Amino acid sequence: MTDLYQLKRTPFHPRTSALCLPQNWRRWAGHIAVGSYDLGLEREYWAIRNHAALIDVSPLMKYLIEGPDAARLLDRLTPRNIAKLAVGQVYYTGWCDEDGKLLDDGTITRLGEQSFRLTSAEPSLRWLHMNAVGMDVTITEHTEQVAALSLQGPKSRAILNRVCAAPVDGIKFFRMAPSTLAGKPVTISRTGYTGDLGYELWMDAADALPVWDALIAEGNDFGITPCGILAMDMARVEAGLFMLDVDYTAATHAWIEGQKSSPYEMGLGWTVALDKPGYFVGRRALEREAREGSAWKMVGLEVDWEGLERVYGAAGLPPQIPAMAVRASLPVRRNGQQVGYASTSTWSPVLKKYIALVHLQRPHYEPGTRVEIEITVEHHRRYAPGTVVALPFYEPEWKRK
Amino acid sequence: MAAASYDAIIIGAGHNGLIAGAYLARAGKKVLVLERRDIVGGAAVTEEIFPGYRFTEFSYVVSLLRPEIIRDLELPKHGLKILPLPSTVTPLDDGDYLAAWDDHDLTRRELYRHSPRDAEAADEYSRVMARAAKAIKPVLGLVPPDPSSLSWRDLRGLLKLGAYGASLSEKEIYRIAKLVTQSSADLLDEWFEFDPLKGTKSASGIIGTFLGPRSPGTAYVLLHHYMGEIDGAFRAWGFAKNGTGGVTAAIASSARALGVEIRTGAAVANVIVKGGRACGVALENGDEYAAQVVMSAADPKRTFLQFVGRQHLPDELVTAVQRFRVRGSSGKVNIALSELPQFTCLPGAGPLHRGAISISPSIDYIERAYDEAKYGQFSKQPYIDMVIPSMIDRDMAPPGHHVMSCFVQYAPYDIEGGWDHAKRETFGEAVISTIERYAPNIRRAIVGKQVITPKDIERIAGITGGNIFHGELLLHQLFFLRPAPQWADFRTPLPGYYFGASGAHPGGGVMGAAGKLAAHEILKDWR
Numbered sequence: 004m005t006d007l008y009q010l011k012r013t014p015f016h017p018r019t020s021a022l023c024l025p026q027n028w029r030r031w032a033g034h035i036a037v038g039s040y041d042l043g044l045e046r047e048y049w050a051i052r053n054h055a056a057l058i059d060v061s062p063l064m065k066y067l068i069e070g071p072d073a074a075r076l077l078d079r080l081t082p083r084n085i086a087k088l089a090v091g092q093v094y095y096t097g098w099c100d101e102d103g104k105l106l107d108d109g110t111i112t113r114l115g116e117q118s119f120r121l122t123s124a125e126p127s128l129r130w131l132h133m134n135a136v137g138m139d140v141t142i143t144e145h146t147e148q149v150a151a152l153s154l155q156g157p158k159s160r161a162i163l164n165r166v167c168a169a170p171v172d173g174i175k176f177f178r179m180a181p182s183t184l185a186g187k188p189v190t191i192s193r194t195g196y197t198g199d200l201g202y203e204l205w206m207d208a209a210d211a212l213p214v215w216d217a218l219i220a221e222g223n224d225f226g227i228t229p230c231g232i233l234a235m236d237m238a239r240v241e242a243g244l245f246m247l248d249v250d251y252t253a254a255t256h257a258w259i260e261g262q263k264s265s266p267y268e269m270g271l272g273w274t275v276a277l278d279k280p281g282y283f284v285g286r287r288a289l290e291r292e293a294r295e296g297s298a299w300k301m302v303g304l305e306v307d308w309e310g311l312e313r314v315y316g317a318a319g320l321p322p323q324i325p326a327m328a329v330r331a332s333l334p335v336r337r338n339g340q341q342v343g344y345a346s347t348s349t350w351s352p353v354l355k356k357y358i359a360l361v362h363l364q365r366p367h368y369e370p371g372t373r374v375e376i377e378i379t380v381e382h383h384r385r386y387a388p389g390t391v392v393a394l395p396f397y398e399p400e401w402k403r404k
Numbered sequence: 405m406a407a408a409s410y411d412a413i414i415i416g417a418g419h420n421g422l423i424a425g426a427y428l429a430r431a432g433k434k435v436l437v438l439e440r441r442d443i444v445g446g447a448a449v450t451e452e453i454f455p456g457y458r459f460t461e462f463s464y465v466v467s468l469l470r471p472e473i474i475r476d477l478e479l480p481k482h483g484l485k486i487l488p489l490p491s492t493v494t495p496l497d498d499g500d501y502l503a504a505w506d507d508h509d510l511t512r513r514e515l516y517r518h519s520p521r522d523a524e525a526a527d528e529y530s531r532v533m534a535r536a537a538k539a540i541k542p543v544l545g546l547v548p549p550d551p552s553s554l555s556w557r558d559l560r561g562l563l564k565l566g567a568y569g570a571s572l573s574e575k576e577i578y579r580i581a582k583l584v585t586q587s588s589a590d591l592l593d594e595w596f597e598f599d600p601l602k603g604t605k606s607a608s609g610i611i612g613t614f615l616g617p618r619s620p621g622t623a624y625v626l627l628h629h630y631m632g633e634i635d636g637a638f639r640a641w642g643f644a645k646n647g648t649g650g651v652t653a654a655i656a657s658s659a660r661a662l663g664v665e666i667r668t669g670a671a672v673a674n675v676i677v678k679g680g681r682a683c684g685v686a687l688e689n690g691d692e693y694a695a696q697v698v699m700s701a702a703d704p705k706r707t708f709l710q711f712v713g714r715q716h717l718p719d720e721l722v723t724a725v726q727r728f729r730v731r732g733s734s735g736k737v738n739i740a741l742s743e744l745p746q747f748t749c750l751p752g753a754g755p756l757h758r759g760a761i762s763i764s765p766s767i768d769y770i771e772r773a774y775d776e777a778k779y780g781q782f783s784k785q786p787y788i789d790m791v792i793p794s795m796i797d798r799d800m801a802p803p804g805h806h807v808m809s810c811f812v813q814y815a816p817y818d819i820e821g822g823w824d825h826a827k828r829e830t831f832g833e834a835v836i837s838t839i840e841r842y843a844p845n846i847r848r849a850i851v852g853k854q855v856i857t858p859k860d861i862e863r864i865a866g867i868t869g870g871n872i873f874h875g876e877l878l879l880h881q882l883f884f885l886r887p888a889p890q891w892a893d894f895r896t897p898l899p900g901y902y903f904g905a906s907g908a909h910p911g912g913g914v915m916g917a918a919g920k921l922a923a924h925e926i927l928k929d930w931r
Contacts, residue, residue, distance in 0.1 A: 008755060010509055033509040126512070129524040144520060255528055258535065260573075 013061035014150040014211035034062040039231040047234035054226030055156035072138035084279035103288030104254035104263035124247040150211035155201035158225040166221040185217035198242020243394025300368035306357040310388040324350040418446020420919030421701030427923035429662035440671035450649025457740035460647030468915040482657040485645035491759030495842040501749035548884035586623040599766040616774030682900035704887040704907035705868035724888035732858025732870030735815035740851040745843035763788040777814030817858035873912025894922040
């Protein structure tokens, strides 16, 4: 009875809830998810950047797409060339509506010749079925059947090498391999949402707790740290990764045209395989945009520290930095004219910079462009100067090695 | 002869009459509102039929009341409180249930249990409907221009409408064209597969109409009910503190504060016409009141066929109003209860009791209920929308006891052999035994019940035909056709006589737009 009036819990809930002492819970795709395990985010953030952070990512929507036409369906659905996706390889992609505007984004893992796993932020069963008409393919949602953990940080490989039945050294960036952990079968993909060295582990929900326990036990010497989604939110901004309904609005959620975004506008031009044969959803619109250029682009903004000091100094204060990523929309100006907005901004502890994901109108999105971002200083709106930079802000050399 | 003279007299103290009066008084006019009954409110009244149990007698939920009226008349200051009605639960015949809670994630989870695809479709459906409602809503606030007229005012109105139409995207226009022509069953079949979901959603497409979910045009009625969803903080169905009578009490209080005089027990016999102009009213008791302007907030039949001699009106209008469809199709059963109804699908006291409980297991169920009504019977197994006001506002019933409001469809006005006491009792019995199938303790919990047929709506609230919208929301009775072609701008062929109620544009529900728009037109004409 009471179950009806609660959000869903992930298979790791018995462990995560025991550790979530500040009761800092957030909502994620119909689940409760740990925001942070401490009152502050620093320990968890630095686990991502210096040790290994263990993040429960089970709420991700997961679909199993199988059958002779599985590749054809995904090739039609997404702008990527699925023919080139090898078994054991993972693609990151967005997917669009007919007008070339993003509906969602996620990863596609080729589990076998005719078998794929698709992850998404929003439920996608209906859209998958609508595109699969007349195809020989079965689509199964297994969000709740598959538990997922993200192990992120420079020590993640060492931990997995110790705890898995076989070393993971052979798993290259955006590749996956089956393995055994705590005697349970797991699939390990070298993916993540932090821009660091990291892996995601996929397992049967029933095996969730033994896998968690083994990782915590064996990872202890490497500084494994359970980490909530708020520290991950800071890391993903540093990595230049965006989030649905924070940094872009799904075309189906938009009230007005201006709220929609294309893959090009979100910096996903590299995922749009216009050279692939045949139709895919949004192709015509994307071809036009590729030809004519994008009106907007998401890029990085690094705020000048001296500029911040000046603006705060005028109020008699040292610069103040937010303790977590800020999801407020902040106007961005150039020469006094608004040319865009920031969708997420954060203090980057590893870069020691105040950074933001900003959406700028052409031609202001070229790297090196000087712009200014709104900040509120002592209840007054002020503008701090900064420079447009290419994404990501942060990419350690060990990420792809 | 004239006892007193006013700037404006309003016939009927329902919400539209009171709102029109308040707006006129706000513009400095001396206003008298005359009400036939001893209480104000019209069909938005709360009455203590059994001592201690307060029934929200006819209209029982609020969502469409225009936000600008709430602001302009400062209704919160005058006691308006709209309390949340957070959920809809549909008990099913297999002992399960379908619920829509007030949390998106919970509702999605619940729907997913029945159909994963419907759970996703529901999200998209509500966005599409909300966008269509957003697209069509500005039209509701317009005074309908007459497309056949070449007057400056109508042309300007048409231009406005044209410019507005041009602002819509192609997709939106297709969608709206479909919505205004489709049946709600066809619309819902395009989106969903789970029968109880379709049944429950289709219900808002038939409310107040004499149509079934498979009748074309019902998709629009469904959309009409979505209008309330898009006003930001104003959105969503709610239950007014003290029942819907609480809404009219707040409007009356605001009107009085603005200087409106309200007289109850003052039934108007006819409008006094002198020199081809309305110049006052005569009451049934012989009293007469003079005024420069008279506005009727009664139904179209009374307004055009009863209050005014037909020699003052063109035949065409008289004929149009005679043909205006006002077939009542719904009834109410208000029940005083000694305990909460226990639903087998969700035993115990729970959140379902704070929301609506809908007997709408499938579209077939409702269509079958309509079949009986088509041929002059009330539905033996009707669609019922139940609300337990005492769970939302404890002041509605004695402590530990409850009141339950059951909206029932179909109960045709023209029933075979006519309504009488015995038929009313059997109708009430059909409702109770339908509820009993899902809540077996209902019968033993009944302390008293009030059964209301369309005849009773006509008799008590004075609405000809007993239609809750004063006239069905049919395509041929909307916008510039409501109540009749060429007379949809709240004026009548009789100078000084106006019409502003649910039978006028934009239609019914406790919306108040007709009263407000009529008041504005009256003020425009003022010399």
